[in-house]
Amino acid sequence: MSKDILIVDDSPSVRRMVTMTLSQAQFEVHEAENGAEGLRMSRTKRFDMVITDQNMPVMTGLEFIRAFRGEPQNRGIPIVFLSTESAISLKEEARSAGALGWMQKPFEPTQLLAVVRKVLG
Amino acid sequence: MSIRDTFFQECEDLLAALVDGLAELESSGQDSEIVNAVFRAVHSIKGGAGAFGLDDVVSFAHAFETVLDRVREGDLAVDGKLLRVFHKSSDQLTDLVEAARDETAIETTARDSVLKDLETYLGDQVEEEEFSFDALTLDVPPALEIPAEDSASRGVYEILFRPHAALFSNGHEPSLVFECLSQMGDLTVELQDISIPDFELLDDSGLQLAWRLELTTFDSETVLHDAFEFVEGLCDLEIRPLTRPTDPLPTIASEVPTPQPTPSSDKPQTKSEKEPKAPKATLRVDLDRVDRLINTVGELIINQAMIAQRIEELDLPGTSQVLNELEDYKLLARDIQEGVMAIRAQPVKPLFQRMSRIVREAGEATGKPAKLLTTGEGTEVDKTVIERLADPLTHMIRNAVDHGLEKTDTRIAAGKPEEGTIRLTAAHRSGNVILEVSDDGGGLNREKILQTALDKGLVAPDVELTEPEIDNLLFLPGFSTAKEVSNLSGRGVGMDVVRNAVAALGGRISITSDPGQGTTFTIVLPLTLAVMDGFVISVADQTMVVPISSIIETIHPIRRNIHTIGQNGRLLALRNRYVPIVDVAENLGLKSLNRLDDQIFLLVSSVSHGTCALAVDAIHDQRQVVVKSLKTSCGSITGISAATILGNGKIALILDTEEIARTGASASELAHEKLTQMEPALVDAN
Numbered sequence: 001m002s003k004d005i006l007i008v009d010d011s012p013s014v015r016r017m018v019t020m021t022l023s024q025a026q027f028e029v030h031e032a033e034n035g036a037e038g039l040r041m042s043r044t045k046r047f048d049m050v051i052t053d054q055n056m057p058v059m060t061g062l063e064f065i066r067a068f069r070g071e072p073q074n075r076g077i078p079i080v081f082l083s084t085e086s087a088i089s090l091k092e093e094a095r096s097a098g099a100l101g102w103m104q105k106p107f108e109p110t111q112l113l114a115v116v117r118k119v120l121g
Numbered sequence: 122m123s124i125r126d127t128f129f130q131e132c133e134d135l136l137a138a139l140v141d142g143l144a145e146l147e148s149s150g151q152d153s154e155i156v157n158a159v160f161r162a163v164h165s166i167k168g169g170a171g172a173f174g175l176d177d178v179v180s181f182a183h184a185f186e187t188v189l190d191r192v193r194e195g196d197l198a199v200d201g202k203l204l205r206v207f208h209k210s211s212d213q214l215t216d217l218v219e220a221a222r223d224e225t226a227i228e229t230t231a232r233d234s235v236l237k238d239l240e241t242y243l244g245d246q247v248e249e250e251e252f253s254f255d256a257l258t259l260d261v262p263p264a265l266e267i268p269a270e271d272s273a274s275r276g277v278y279e280i281l282f283r284p285h286a287a288l289f290s291n292g293h294e295p296s297l298v299f300e301c302l303s304q305m306g307d308l309t310v311e312l313q314d315i316s317i318p319d320f321e322l323l324d325d326s327g328l329q330l331a332w333r334l335e336l337t338t339f340d341s342e343t344v345l346h347d348a349f350e351f352v353e354g355l356c357d358l359e360i361r362p363l364t365r366p367t368d369p370l371p372t373i374a375s376e377v378p379t380p381q382p383t384p385s386s387d388k389p390q391t392k393s394e395k396e397p398k399a400p401k402a403t404l405r406v407d408l409d410r411v412d413r414l415i416n417t418v419g420e421l422i423i424n425q426a427m428i429a430q431r432i433e434e435l436d437l438p439g440t441s442q443v444l445n446e447l448e449d450y451k452l453l454a455r456d457i458q459e460g461v462m463a464i465r466a467q468p469v470k471p472l473f474q475r476m477s478r479i480v481r482e483a484g485e486a487t488g489k490p491a492k493l494l495t496t497g498e499g500t501e502v503d504k505t506v507i508e509r510l511a512d513p514l515t516h517m518i519r520n521a522v523d524h525g526l527e528k529t530d531t532r533i534a535a536g537k538p539e540e541g542t543i544r545l546t547a548a549h550r551s552g553n554v555i556l557e558v559s560d561d562g563g564g565l566n567r568e569k570i571l572q573t574a575l576d577k578g579l580v581a582p583d584v585e586l587t588e589p590e591i592d593n594l595l596f597l598p599g600f601s602t603a604k605e606v607s608n609l610s611g612r613g614v615g616m617d618v619v620r621n622a623v624a625a626l627g628g629r630i631s632i633t634s635d636p637g638q639g640t641t642f643t644i645v646l647p648l649t650l651a652v653m654d655g656f657v658i659s660v661a662d663q664t665m666v667v668p669i670s671s672i673i674e675t676i677h678p679i680r681r682n683i684h685t686i687g688q689n690g691r692l693l694a695l696r697n698r699y700v701p702i703v704d705v706a707e708n709l710g711l712k713s714l715n716r717l718d719d720q721i722f723l724l725v726s727s728v729s730h731g732t733c734a735l736a737v738d739a740i741h742d743q744r745q746v747v748v749k750s751l752k753t754s755c756g757s758i759t760g761i762s763a764a765t766i767l768g769n770g771k772i773a774l775i776l777d778t779e780e781i782a783r784t785g786a787s788a789s790e791l792a793h794e795k796l797t798q799m800e801p802a803l804v805d806a807n
Contacts, residue, residue: 121297
């Protein structure tokens with residue numbers, strides 16, 4: 001069965017790139033353009049993995065991760081955090097918020113796939 | 122649409138948000154919410170540009186973003202000078218994005234000068250931050266690199282791994298880490314279960330598992346650590362080489378310079394965040410589809426007109442139900458048409474936003490500080506109109522700064538603020554779109570205008586002109602008041618080009634000026650190009666349509682008001698002046714059926730040739746017609762702008778009054794010459 005991945009990013013081009021790359025690799029990709037929408041979606045569907053951007057309107061990525069983790073149905077779902085900043089402090093914050101891993105933007109499709117495979121096996 | 126296209130479209134939105142944000146910053150001061158929005162826009166452009174390898178955009182956006190970040194962190198206060206740098210940077214970013222989109226070369230000198238401005242605000246961060254985008258610190262083990270042939274270079278490592286409970290709550294799965302390691306070489310996994318207590322003592326929330334792994338691999342220890350990068354800190358980890366690789370290969374990961382962290386970047390956002398505005402739901406649709414729909418709706422309107430005519434011909438009793446339903450059909454068809462037209466309508470805001478840049482640049486080039494005030498940005502206009510207005514408007518705005526505004530000392534002497542104001546307004550008024558460009562400069566110098574026109578032979582030496590007539594000389598081809606063509610508003614384009622561009626859109630431009638107070642240009646445009654109001658007329662047995670927008674009045678003249686001059690020249694005497702008559706039939710190469718004095722005259726305001734009277738045989742009706750271009754099927758025909766289909770299913774040509782007036786004018790040029798020699802005693806107003 002294909003795995004469901006949620007991408008939360010306000011940039012349509014990033015979402016499209018993620019969707020195209022991952023759906024070619026037989027993943028089912030769901031798009032949310034902000035954290036609030038992502039949260040809503042997670043209430044009706046269980047995702048196998050979540051990828052979220054940091055700089056977004058409505059909620060930042062970190063706020064989204066905290067809120068997402070705060071909901072019981074989302075326990076144990078791996079979250080990968082996207083950011084153009086390479087600051088270690090941010091990675092640490094992301095992790096303490098509940099992210100499993102991170103990836104620095106910009107990234108190549110192959111790199112994205114590698115990270116997803118690393119997370120989902 | 123490719124991802125690349127999506128990205129550039131997104132860039133347009135982001136750049137618009139950027140311009141918006143900067144304008145807000147300027148008007149309402151330093152609000153953290155606005156600064157954040159501005160930062161986000163630049164940041165997103167950088168992020169996307171990086172993915173497409175647009176290095177010029179990335180490096181510039183990075184510098185811009187870094188300064189914005191300092192503002193966000195409160196290290197920098199926004200003052201007028203910084204705002205100007207931001208505006209310039211936003212312009213520059215726009216240029217870079219455009220250059221990237223069109224794959225054209227960038228103007229490095231302009232960019233470097235803006236970069237230099239930005240750098241003065243970078244503080245001491247610059248030195249610290251070795252910014253490089255090829256240095257991708259992606260946390261992927263380059264395990265797939267083909268190992269060197271030399272098997273002797275393999276090393277053996279012992280790994281002790283004891284996960285904490287937090288590792289699982291973040292969604293990690295140790296087996297995946299093992300899988301990752303196993304791809305690097307030969308791996309043995311051993312569970313260390315010694316610490317697991319008896320079942321009765323087992324605490325289900327704690328974690329007692331640990332593993333010992335042994336990996337034989339070509340990869341270095343650093344690469345090995347990379348496999349654990351996501352879990353580091355969430356586990357006890359020990360990696361010990363049992364035997365080192367004899368000849369360690371240069372590895373990729375260890376060479377990758379990690380960009381220095383920006384110490385202050387991205388702190389958690391302040392909690393005082395305002396209630397986020399719900400974004401308006403939009404849909405991006407291919408323009409072709411919209412145009413196909415518009416075309417079909419055009420057909421529907423024609424079809425409706427035809428049905429109406431057929432039913433009328435049936436001569437049904439007035440009480441007939443069919444007539445009521447036909448009325449409903451008409452209304453519905455009109456609703457659909459309006460709805461469809463609204464799809465093509467776009468707010469003028471992006472167009473106006475571009476103009477604020479023009480004002481800034483023109484102000485700088487001429488040394489006349491100026492600001493742009495806009496109103497009615499939400500006014501919606503057909504997309505084509507917006508596109509085709511960009512150049513004329515740019516020209517007018519440049520003119521307004523360059524020629525409209527006085528020099529700074531003159532302004533001060535006149536008691537005006539040093540900074541000039543250019544006002545750009547848009548509004549809907551009675552089915553038209555009104556655009557106004559005004560300045561608070563010295564007004565038109567009529568003496569100078571008249572002199573220039575005389576010097577260039579554009580008017581006869583002894584002619585008496587009213588003030589509006591003098592003002593309108595500006596629109597004559599070949600007119601330019603600037604003594605030497607300034608590199609700004611000159612560019613070989615005169616107001617006549619602006620006037621023609623407006624006319625091509627079915628609009629009109631006029632000018633008013635108050636000495637000492639400024640000049641206002643007013644452009645009146647139809648709401649849509651696909652439908653227009655027209656008079657259905659007949660000329661030499663042909664049914665044709667004349668756009669109402671070009672007609673000032675219709676006249677049924679009396680014989681003695683028509684004067685013949687020379688061979689072909691004929692004039693209509695009308696309220697103290699003479700108007701050249703253009704016989705439409707003759708002009709189009711048709712045979713005139715009626716004698717001139719039986720004809721009806723349509724008084725037409727020509728865009729570049731003053732007023733003339735078009736002689737036609739009859740006016741039948743006034744109605745909305747759907748404009749169908751002839752360009753693709755017939756090419757361009759002199760005197761005909763397009764065609765339409767009438768209710769009876771017949772095709773009617775739409776006259777290009779501008780063109781007819783122009784060609785007609787040459788025929789009556791002689792008349793023009795004689796005009797000035799005639800005594801005004803002949804005049805008899807009808």
